[in-house]
Amino acid sequence: MRRQSLKDGDVIFSEGKRFAFGFFSVGTSKLRYVGIWYAQVSEQTVVWVANRDHPVNDTSGHIKFSSRGNLCVYATVNGTEPVWSTDVVDTISEPALVAKLSDSGNLVLLDPLTGKSFWESFNHPTNTFLPFMKFGYTRQDGLDRFMTSWRSPDDPGFGNFTYRIDRRGFPQMMMYKGPSIWWRSGSWTGQRWSGVPEMTNKFIFNVSFVNNPDEVSIIYGVLSPSVITRMVLNETGILQRFTWNGRDKKWIGFWSAPEEKCDNYNHCGLNGYCDPTSPDKFECTCLPGYEPKKPQDWSLRDASGGCKRRDVASVCNGKEGFAKLKRVKVPNTSAVSVDMNITLKECEKRCLRNCSCVAYASAYHEIEDGEKGCLTWHGDMLDTRTYLTSGQDFYLRVDKSELARWNGNGSSGKRKLVFILISFIVVVMLLMIILFCFIRRRRQSSRQRKPLSTFASSSFDLEDSFILDNLEDKSRNRELPLFELSTIAAATNNFSFRNKLGAGGFGPVYKGVLPNGMEIAVKRLSTNSGQGMEEFKNEVKLISKLQHRNLVRILGCCVELEEKMLIYEYLPNTSLDYFIFREEHRAELDWPKRMGIIRGIARGMLYLHQDSRLRIIHRDLKASNVLLDNDMTPKIADFGLARIFGANQIEGSTNRVVGTYGYMSPEYAMDGQFSIKSDVYSFGILILEIITGNKNSTIYEESSNLVGHIWAQWEKAEARGIVDTLMDAETYDVSEVMKCVHIGLLCVQESASDRPDMSSVVFMLGHNAIDLPSPKHPAFTVGRKRSVTNGGSSCNWPSGETGSSFNDVTLTNVEGR
Template structure:
């Protein structure tokens, strides 16, 4: 009998293990932490898991065929289990439940089917699509499925949207962070109102939308296709609005993820390289941001040299002054509203458009586009119309009409659809050149316009040439120090006037700047750098400005001046200093910027009385802000830019201590996929230059990464890298020595409030700093990786290799001195100063 019971126990254990190793859990079975079930084709697994180094346990579904842990669904998102005592079993009512312990009576998660399920054969089955289904295997009846309750991942063949019959709304919610799958702040769902479109929200703020369905794709997702990878099914009926992405090749492993930063990304698994490859994401560019150009404006990036925002036909800016500074947030208003609905209107056609928000449109799927136009004309409140499905198999059909203000319109190079806006006849003629007297009259009008424009250009050329000749012989006011720019000034003035005409960069008169700075008085002087002096000014309207005035003895010349004008006028980012305009007159060359009251970063981190004001949250905010600014320059802007002179004095701080990168005189523009270059003229600042740049003149995006790594270490320690420590080490070498001994915490700034930081987070930042200053450029991370590492705690960082330039060096500096913009006049602490450095070879 004893042998029999032992045999029975072993057989029973084997059977239970076998049952839990297949693709289902029977009603009479349960799962402990450590048990796993697999889908029939072993594509997906279901069970308990932890994230990273965390000991918290969750229940969910993940890819079984992918070597990198990739969770696609989580049950107990907000209720993790603290240990491995978790238990999964069916309740008496037939719900699959997760309990915190084997003897737990109250589940921490349940399938939550309201009706009692009486089927004794009830099972929970994991399909090869990654769907966990509660069903009766005899009848095939389904009671609950995980596909109806998405988390942050959309899998192929998962229905997305809502069905009115069962009241299920399938939408995505981001995780709180990569290490916390709890319900995050970002949601993505199909909008119920008006005409269907998909909306992304950050909290209650509308962040991005796909545009309306065109019959083949979402109008705001031009990359979307159903011909090669996906088989897309879209349903829009009174009972259901949903979309399903199927894959044509069952071997393709792909997923769509909504991350906590407000980005939707699609990945495909690369089995050869064993990693996920991201091939699409949104929002990606500034025109993707919801309502970027305000009410009745539209966004257009097809012309890279102009401001991306314009007013829709028949509209004009509400505040033209703001538009001159590339701020369209106030939007546009109708130019002549009184002329509408008087029988003298038509429709201006805007091509290749993501039509405005369709939440409030009127929809009629039973009329043609021509009938839609007539209906809109008969209704005085109708301001625009478009076809509902312009890419349907049987041609354009359906009618959408807008009534009131329009939001979030943009154009594309080759996607989108036609959009028709109601305007009066005069505006229509201006918009598309269609007069009422036929093509001959149009041709004559065009010829006449060309002749007039040519005459005006000749007159303007003569006027400008005469004015320049007069300016060359005109002495500057006695209050201004003369400069020596006579060769290249005509070219610079032409370029700046051209930018001014395009609305890119306003030109200020010299008298305006002189009045604002009290004739460049010493009391208004903020500091001086390689460019020249910097002055604070106040315009007549009360706006505070900072004026960089190029001096005749400047280390920067005309090339650097033109370079900064060319670059900064095209860049817009929260962490880049904003240029308001420039002044080129009477041999004066000046750049006018927003005034930042907290001056530059070096005034805070290198002075004890100010350094004490920087607790850890402020320092971390500055580090992250600088990183985001550099990432924008390297990757997210229309131009790929390498700054080449990142340092503490070139980081300015606004009144909220938000960092803004300044001084683009030494920056380089790269095109296409170019990420590196070489020069015989090494420029920069000792202590911040990467070894490959200082020694060989070879610079790349990794050169800026090196400078950023130095900045991290300086911000944490409050010390300069260029100083000497322990007789022959600079700051990097000094910290590296302590790091190897496990004593790096000793260099954390003692003036920083110890209660404001966790030591592990500061040590992580030091770790990232060392990754950035590694000697070989190829070993350093790019800025997208740096931003990711700074924003996530539960990640394993690679071990850094030996940093470059760990030994203090004497340097021969040209034009490197600076009075700075700090009251103490501390050398090296400057506003937008540039140092040209000759580095001695090793």
């Protein structure tokens, strides 16, 4: 583009026609913007916008050079004041600049004779970071290249989130929401940002990081020109990396951040650190030598108050040492002291000589020469976290007694014990795998096996894999199809963000389509989920041996490299909570459908408790764990927390209470006692939620929750008023609905012995004329009784007092989901 103007509708292409430049609109808006987009991608994808906050109202806009050589956007043909300009410094006597769009997506203003560049769009990014774009700042002229989110998907104006290299201390990437830090990438390790473990693929990307007296910047390139990729900071504060799938003609997301609790900036407060694999299931812990400032908040899983020194006087007495944390994203490096010319050993000595030094680490720990440089912290530390397989060593100054605790009976000692146990387990599992392969090869050589699935690469025997010798009836053991990782990756578009259905304690869930057109749901074990591995083994162990029309059906699993996935049938109507807790969908559920769902869940629970060859306690029955198929048939899902009971066993106990607040029975929540009756309690909550369309956590004027509200109406004989008003009254018989309310109240009675079992519930639901016993006061409501007895355990209130709600009870070792 030389001196001619460019009107709305004209488009300039890069030399290889990879990118286009011109006017465009976003979504349904008629406002016109000037920018750059992919020309080779069928779905218009804008990568740069000029007039972000100053759109043109109609198609009268023009792009042309001003008399001073600036490229300008005007709202009209004869406009004199541009809505946007390149602001080139006016040093050209006779402007003769040209605008050129490169195949990398960079719009450049240059002198065609000398080739000198005067302005380029790569120096002014919007919300997209492209390959070969320089990101960072130069120290002399102050030019800072950073990303800013759009205001909304339909408005490319400046949004709330920015992403840039921090100018203070040791370089790191920071994402801000307004003035506040939202997420931190961690410092540069020599190969990647320490908080981005996934940034290791040298077969696709080539990363170059510069930190010298002139500039701090990073550039990433793609090794193959056929790869079309981009990184986007979206309007909700999520950084996402996409590649274009030419076959399916859509973008596939393969990385995003922040993604989990420990990614949130300063999640565990001052001097705390976040460990997603913490054995006590609370991810926050104080750094060695520190203790919670507000212990009462930490007991409620609120670590925002942070930690303080346990004994300040003993920090610099000549008797202290350093506790080592492994696989750490080191704390915020904005205020660290940096010396790139000393070794890590010299760094330790320097820190020890300075009483204000609280910790140290190497600057670069992933370089060919080993480790380089010294970082020292002075004062409070922020935003530390651990990883399973990445991160670096971090050394904290502690006194002698704390060091002994850390290396002996403290956290480090526990970690050493855990490491030893894990190593032992790994060795045992390797031996098991070798034995399994040997046995399987013998079997294959002795007889021809018929494949169980068109797309399953092989099968594995559950008892060989997980040594389920405690399961009865081994002779009936079934084989579970084992899918190849490549098959599942292709089915989910490489685990695309757009295919993601949700996430739970196990990890994310994706929708997929197999080559034969079958739709599947893929539960992918999160690499940071300590609970997830337990859930994985538990679900394979249980649900593969259970078959019922009201239980979700497992199709197979994938165990390859570091990946562990469960493959289920895909149910298009998602989960029950999607319908009953959203006004726009509740109206779709008339009473026959709701009654069918209640009966189906009841039959599924009866099968688990009584009719299957394994007695199963689900322990996490709730609306989001009930899936619905095309016919709205309910299917109970998520058996990661389930427990197997013996044939004559009726209850069990645990020190680690897991489940969901609002659905837990009182004896389980407070005493760790669980039984089939604790599942009955959860089922009762579910019945009442289905009838009312409200969550149990809803607070009412006369009660702290839904159950209390229903009980108050029941006692006043006004229970008809609780029925969901969005349900057409002509579709239901009031007596049948009230019978279900009655059954729900029987299920949520405070004493487990008063609750019916599921066989009684199914009988009551299936018979129209039946005399039901009067329900007693439900649990966790206003006016609850002073004692709860279940199988010999009790919970007594002080004389003359009554509890008012679930929140008045102190719970320990509880894992909410």
